[in-house]
Amino acid sequence: DQFLRVDALTKSFGTNQVVKGVSFGFGKGEFISLLGPSGCGKTTILRMIAGFETPTTGTIRVAGEDITHLRPNQRKLGMVFQAYALFPNLTVGDNIGFGLKVAGMGREERRARVEEMLRLIGLPGFEKRYPYEMSGGQQQRVALARAIAPKPRLLLLDEPLSALDAKIRVSLRGEIRAIQQDLGITTVFVTHDQEEAMSISDRIVVMNAGHIEQMGSAHEIYNRPQTRFVATFVGQLNTLPAATFGPDRAIRPELVSLAPRPETDMTLTGTVADVGFLGSVLRLRVDVEGAPISIDTFNGHAPPPQRGDTVTLHLARKDVLALGA
Ligand code: ADP
Ligand code: MG
Missing domain, CATH: 2.40.50.100 (RNA polymerase II/Efflux pump adaptor protein, barrel-sandwich hybrid domain)
Structure with missing residues (x-):
């Protein structure tokens, strides 16, 4: 049950410690949410897992391998950010195929994989479009396809729905969950929205001011909150x-x-x-x-x-x- 294992992770920016000894372990295929108010350290933890920030102390392991000091491109992870992170000058097909090309995949194989991804996200035939020709929800689907096309062992999503309007947000979170379960890909999803976290996750890590308040299923967090902070944050x-x-x-x-x-x-x-x-x-x-x-x-x-x-x-x-x- 330790496919993703984080131990005693801390991060300081100057004298400001923003992650204060975070440890958790999750199984392969789980959908995990980091839930907490703005500024509590969620993005910093995700960026340390991704390799964009170096932990001050602590270790990160994936499938038993210590990846704490690997470069981002050595970690075999896929990432989706809040919004509009597609390459604006590339077509949808080239966006999705980007990581495949970098990995040296040939043109034909790439084309087939892009097509498969477009079917998966419900946008078949969109290869030749440009990001600016699509809605925010469609762009985020493409960003998701780009992240999962190289078959990463971990998918990291940092508030990927927060820039979308309410209806799209709710339908897209259902699609993300369905695709994640389809592929069985271990996913860490960052959100400050408790309803979003509860509706989509196998397990939730509730964070407050750089530390973990409680971890558990949505049921455990909502029905058996251990602190007043957790109880009031989720309901x-x-x-x-x-x-x-x-x-x-x-x-x-x-x-x-x-x-x-x-x-x-x-x-x-x-x-x-x-x-x-x-x-x-x-x-x-x-x-x-x-x-x-x-x-x-x-x-x-x-x-x-x-x-x-x-x-x-x-x-x-x-x-x-x-x-x-
Ligand atoms: P969240 O994603 O939960 O909103 P963040 O991880 O982005 O929180 O930020 C946690 C804290 O760390 C905030 O107080 C933020 O201002 C600070 N912080 C984040 N990145 C940096 C940085 N590069 N330099 C200095 N402070 C940072
Ligand atoms: Mg954040």
Whole structure:
């Protein structure tokens, strides 16, 4: 389970340590996301894996081989950046074939591989186009094809969707995931978008200020966050009244309901302070012992609660999160 292994990795720029002892290991074929707020060190870690930055300390291994000090072109990795990194003066075909040509692949074999890649990304027949003739989403597909054409052993993606608009972003992330699973290529995907990370990843590394807060599947990260930072970064959180629950106890809004559910085993009484309309759901704010509790209820719940109503909230003890600092 150690196809990609990073140990005690640090990076300082001058006196500023931006990566503070990061270690993780992942299996072949896994889709891993580095998730965290802007500035937490995600790109720096990716660039160290790629060989564009030298670690201050620590090691990086791929398939058991120490690659920490190899040059980028010796690492057999493919990389896609945020946006518009295609060679603007080359056709789509020449962009995708670039790495193949550098590797010495002959013209015919190259042409066949480019064609195969264009089919894979859903752009057959686009060989002769230029980047400026295509949408941002199409360009990012081509960038992906260019990265995977030489069959790299690792695919590194640095916020490849963040410059695209919301609809394209969601459809393209599904395509990336499908292609990745198709090829079985081990992938490290950097994003600051928690929904993106949760929807696409086998495992997520949640980062904060240069260190790892938690690693796990989307389910583990969302349902069993180990720190308040993780819990609030990947979702909404209600802090429960300390008088009843003790300090640092919290629950997700969607796990508090106005009606009992099979798993609920306790109730709280409160007063509706606000009703927010979010389309498919209503988000109520209910004051319970002075603590504001947000809860989500399906729009269409009849009759909808009103401000000032006294309501009973149902929740399950097992859903209460105990969070450290
Ligand atoms: P992220 O990708 O999570 O947004 P980065 O890895 O780009 O974060 O940056 C982490 C920190 O390192 C930031 O504070 C950034 O300003 C700093 N940093 C990144 N690259 C350099 C550099 N070449 N020189 C100095 N500081 C840098
Ligand atoms: Mg970045």
